C-alpha cells in the first residue's frame with residue numbers, strides 16, 4: 326500500500342514537471358507583438374524560421390531583438406502597421422493565392438483582444 330502511494334506521488338511530480346517545462350518551451354517559440362488597439366499578436370517565430378529559412382526576409386526591416394519593431398517605429402525607420410501589411414499579410418495572401426499552406430489574413434485571427 327505504502328509503496329503504491331509513493332509511486333503515485335512520484336508519477337504526479339513527473340507529470341507536473343512535464344507540464345510546466347512543456348509549456349515553457351512553447352512560450353519561447355512565440356513572441357507577443359504590440360498590436361495597438363486591436364490587441365496583441367502572438368507570433369510563432371520558430372514556425373516561421375523553419376518554413377522560411379531566410380532571416381533577412383523579415384529582419385531587413387527590423388533588428389533581431391525583442392521589441393525590435395517598436396524600436397524601429399520610434400526611430401522613424403518603420404511606419405506603424407508596415408510590418409503587418411508589407412510582410413505578414415502580404416506573404417499570407419501570396420501563399421493563399423498560390424494554393425499552398427498560408428497564415429491568416431483576417432484581423433481577429435492575428436490580433437487577440439483581452
Ligand code: HEC
Pocket residue numbers: 356357358368370373374377378379380381382383384388389390391392393394395
Ligand atoms: C516571418 C518573419 C521573421 C523571420 C523569417 C525571422 N524572424 Fe526573427 N523575429 C521576427 C519578429 C516579428 C520578431 C520580434 C520583434 C519584436 O519583438 O518587435 C523577431 C525577433 C527575433 C529575435 C529576438 C527575439 C528572440 O527570439 O531572441 C532574434 C534573435 C531573431 N528574431 C532572429 C532570427 C533569425 C536568426 C532568423 C532566421 C533563422 C529569424 N529571426 C527569422 C520575425 C522574423
Ligand code: HEC
Pocket residue numbers: 358359360361362363366394404405406407408409410413414417428429430431432433434435436
Ligand atoms: C497576419 C497577422 C495580422 C493580421 C491578419 C492583421 N494584423 Fe494588425 N498587426 C499585426 C502585427 C504583427 C502588428 C505589429 C507590427 C506592425 O505594426 O506592423 C500589427 C499592428 C496593428 C496595429 C497597431 C499599429 C500600432 O503600432 O499602433 C493595428 C491598429 C492593427 N494591426 C490593425 C489591424 C486590423 C484592423 C486588421 C484587419 C484588417 C489587422 N490588423 C490584421 C498582424 C496582423
Ligand code: HEC
Pocket residue numbers: 366367368369372373376377382383408409412413414416417420426427428429434435
Ligand atoms: C514570407 C512569408 C511569410 C511571412 C513574411 C509571414 N508569414 Fe505567417 N505564415 C506563413 C506561412 C506559409 C504559414 C503557414 C504555416 C503552416 O501552417 O505550416 C504562416 C502561418 C502563420 C500563422 C498561423 C500559425 C500559427 O502561428 O498559429 C500566424 C498567426 C502567422 N503566420 C502570423 C504572421 C505574422 C504576425 C507575421 C509578420 C510578423 C507573419 N506571419 C509573416 C508565411 C509567412
